[in-house]
Amino acid sequence: MDISKLHPQLLRVLALLFVLVLVVLFFSVVVDNYLNARLFNRVSTSVAIIAMIAVGQTLVVLTRNIDLSVGSIVGFTAYFVGQLLADHGDLHPLLAVLAAVGVGGVLGAFNGVLVAYGRVPAIIVTLGTLALFRTMLVEYADAGSITTIMLPPWLLELPRTNIFSIGRLDFRLTVGIALVVVLIFHLMLTRLRFGRRLYAVGSNPEAAVVAGIPSQHVVFFAFVLCGALAGLAGFMFLAKFGNITVVAGLGLELRSVAAVVVGGVNIFGGSGTIFGVLLGAVLVDLIDNSLIRWAAISEFWRDALLGMLILLAVATDTVVLRQLNRLRRHRATKLTDQSTEPAAESRQ
Amino acid sequence: MRHISLVSLTAGAALLASGAAFAQTITPKPGESADLVLLPKFLGILPFDQANQGAQEAHAELQNPGELLYVGPTPENSVAGQIEIVTTAATQGQAGVMLSNNSGDQIVPAAKAAMEAGVKMVTWDSPIPSAEGEVLFVAQVDFNDIGVVMADMAHSILGGEGKFAVLSATPDAANQNAWIAAMETALQDSKYANIELLDTVYGDDQSELSYNRALALVDKYPDMELIMAPTSVGIQAAAKAMQDEGLCDTVKISGLGVPAEMVSYTLNGCAPEFALWDFVDLGYLTYYTTYLIATGQMQGEVGETFEAGRMGTYTIEKDPTRDAGNRVLMGPFTVYTKDNVEAAAQ
Numbered sequence: 001m002d003i004s005k006l007h008p009q010l011l012r013v014l015a016l017l018f019v020l021v022l023v024v025l026f027f028s029v030v031v032d033n034y035l036n037a038r039l040f041n042r043v044s045t046s047v048a049i050i051a052m053i054a055v056g057q058t059l060v061v062l063t064r065n066i067d068l069s070v071g072s073i074v075g076f077t078a079y080f081v082g083q084l085l086a087d088h089g090d091l092h093p094l095l096a097v098l099a100a101v102g103v104g105g106v107l108g109a110f111n112g113v114l115v116a117y118g119r120v121p122a123i124i125v126t127l128g129t130l131a132l133f134r135t136m137l138v139e140y141a142d143a144g145s146i147t148t149i150m151l152p153p154w155l156l157e158l159p160r161t162n163i164f165s166i167g168r169l170d171f172r173l174t175v176g177i178a179l180v181v182v183l184i185f186h187l188m189l190t191r192l193r194f195g196r197r198l199y200a201v202g203s204n205p206e207a208a209v210v211a212g213i214p215s216q217h218v219v220f221f222a223f224v225l226c227g228a229l230a231g232l233a234g235f236m237f238l239a240k241f242g243n244i245t246v247v248a249g250l251g252l253e254l255r256s257v258a259a260v261v262v263g264g265v266n267i268f269g270g271s272g273t274i275f276g277v278l279l280g281a282v283l284v285d286l287i288d289n290s291l292i293r294w295a296a297i298s299e300f301w302r303d304a305l306l307g308m309l310i311l312l313a314v315a316t317d318t319v320v321l322r323q324l325n326r327l328r329r330h331r332a333t334k335l336t337d338q339s340t341e342p343a344a345e346s347r348q
Numbered sequence: 349m350r351h352i353s354l355v356s357l358t359a360g361a362a363l364l365a366s367g368a369a370f371a372q373t374i375t376p377k378p379g380e381s382a383d384l385v386l387l388p389k390f391l392g393i394l395p396f397d398q399a400n401q402g403a404q405e406a407h408a409e410l411q412n413p414g415e416l417l418y419v420g421p422t423p424e425n426s427v428a429g430q431i432e433i434v435t436t437a438a439t440q441g442q443a444g445v446m447l448s449n450n451s452g453d454q455i456v457p458a459a460k461a462a463m464e465a466g467v468k469m470v471t472w473d474s475p476i477p478s479a480e481g482e483v484l485f486v487a488q489v490d491f492n493d494i495g496v497v498m499a500d501m502a503h504s505i506l507g508g509e510g511k512f513a514v515l516s517a518t519p520d521a522a523n524q525n526a527w528i529a530a531m532e533t534a535l536q537d538s539k540y541a542n543i544e545l546l547d548t549v550y551g552d553d554q555s556e557l558s559y560n561r562a563l564a565l566v567d568k569y570p571d572m573e574l575i576m577a578p579t580s581v582g583i584q585a586a587a588k589a590m591q592d593e594g595l596c597d598t599v600k601i602s603g604l605g606v607p608a609e610m611v612s613y614t615l616n617g618c619a620p621e622f623a624l625w626d627f628v629d630l631g632y633l634t635y636y637t638t639y640l641i642a643t644g645q646m647q648g649e650v651g652e653t654f655e656a657g658r659m660g661t662y663t664i665e666k667d668p669t670r671d672a673g674n675r676v677l678m679g680p681f682t683v684y685t686k687d688n689v690e691a692a693a694q
Binding site: 033038039041042046053130134135137138141144145147148149160237240241242243244245246247248249250289292293319 | 380390391392393394396422423424549553554556559560562563564567568570581584585588592593594608609611612
């Protein structure tokens with residue numbers, strides 16, 4: 001099989017799968033009792049939350065922007081909805097989810113307005129709102145915290161609910177919800193006009209404007225959706241952890257960016273797939289989860305390894321793509337040579 | 349009425365103190381002005397909020413015309429934030445700072461500079477390990493006692509035999525580190541010969557990290573039967589993790605927790621025993637101590653005995669759990685089980 005004929009995105013997905021298998025094999029050798037149903041349960045439930053944030057982050061990164069405030073949005077919505085349910089225990093579950101998505105969307109819109117219409121660089125805006133939303137949470141929480149006893153029973157049951165189990169392998173409802181969300185956004189990016197516009201704005205903003213794409217609106221909605229997804233993740237976060245303090249969701253921005261970059265989304269916008277991001281999220285989480293159990297690695301090195309993984313992903317990305325493009329060009333010139341000079345082959 | 353009761357209390361305390369020939373009990377003179385700052389490790393968790401309630405209560409009782417500020421860093425900025433707030437307190441000319449130290453000895457330069465600028469630094473909940481830059485430490489309970497209480501809870505839950513692990517807060521938390529060290533010392537006793545401590549991990553006082561660390565411990569040590577979490581955030585997160593994964597029958601949770609947050613886990617058997625002291629009282633006692641020192645009514649030296657409102661009389665002593673430094677010891681400890689947790693949670 002000729003590697004250069006494969007679509008680069010497909011190649012990346014294959015490479016990620018290959019790395020995933022390698023990681024699992026490696027840890028099953030160095031960690032006792034590693035490969036079991038529990039590993040699947042742990043990683044799948046944890047990815048269910050980070051994947052949703054990473055999908056939102058993808059939409060923003062595709063447009064050449066970044067959202068560093070997602071961790072604070074998750075924390076704020078988790079606390080907000082927790083307080084809402086503590087005050088109104090009989091609130092319909094669907095309304096609670098809608099509240100989470102709504103609050104997240106509003107916070108995302110705040111980012112979106114400043115970036116898209118205010119023309120302030122996204123990294124500056126969202127670095128500001130990272131602190132701003134966290135401070136809002138500290139003020140709103142007023143030194144309090146949400147605990148499981150304040151929450152209605154259905155919410156506490158949610159993370160324990162299985163769709164089905166095979167032996168001790170549980171397929172949790174939260175994982176199902178996350179997969180549906182991932183699928184919806186995969187279809188949106190590949191089938192809808194809005195999806196194609198995200199790519200267009202990111203790969204060449206000037207050309208997108210010339211082509212009549214309302215790129216300001218596109219960027220704005222990317223931030224709104226990213227916020228809404230972070231809000232939904234905040235709801236899942238509340239259901240899973242139950243105890244929400246002002247530190248909730250701290251550092252999720254780094255993890256979501258890691259999943260996105262490792263998953264093959266170009267940080268300069270314009271290319272990447274949702275499926276790749278899902279694999280990126282799984283890989284980051286799997287490594288984090290496994291490193292905890294590997295006695296040889298200290299607490300401090302886990303973060304360092306995550307950082308190295310990001311660097312490695314970006315570096316590989318650049319090198320592989322460059323090589324691939326060179327190969328392509330080479331082939332293209334060879335093909336032109338062949339068509340214009342039919343005698344070339346017989347001469348050799 | 350209030351005045352009379354204060355006088356009679358003073359008389360009682362004076363009688364008590366007359367046994368110690370060298371010490372005159374100091375009775376706080378209310379109404380002196382001192383701007384004070386209550387500085388927790390970070391804002392937003394229940395125990396610190398309770399300490400603030402206690403401090404506000406004492407502030408009103410002592411009729412301090414100055415201000416009592418409750419300020420703290422945001423959680424992700426705890427270490428740097430505490431240093432900054434201490435530095436700011438010095439430039440603002442605050443009379444005293446009550447600090448629950450989360451920065452280990454990194455706070456020392458800022459704390460010393462503040463003391464030189466005339467700010468009285470009093471630590472509570474978590475001291476400055478080297479005791480440099482603090483007048484004294486208001487200890488919730490004797491740190492060695494916490495070690496023994498944790499070892500005893502482990503002994504009782506494990507039935508005298510078994511393996512357990514510790515889920516702590518941050519790796520630089522002076523108080524948690526001291527308690528874990530005290531527990532390790534306590535475990536040397538032959539009573540605990542069949543109890544093995546497997547590992548210590550850190551959940552950084554974050555629910556999600558603590559939750560995941562607790563599950564990782566379960567995966568890593570299949571024969572572990574107990575997780576000891578000496579932090580109010582860690583203990584609830586660990587209890588929820590065991591409950592969510594249906595592990596409450598095999599792995600129990602214990603440690604230090606707030607009754608209101610732990611009641612459901614204690615009643616359903618996930619966390620059969622845990623312990624804590626009263627944070628409202630700790631805030632109240634810390635305020636009295638700091639007020640006396642900041643208004644010049646007390647020096648903060650070993651042997652000084654003082655009156656702390658509704659809580660009675662305390663004496664400053666050398667802190668036996670650190671190499672240097674003085675302390676005021678509050679106590680006592682309450683161990684919560686299914687028999688008393690509901691009443692305490694109200």
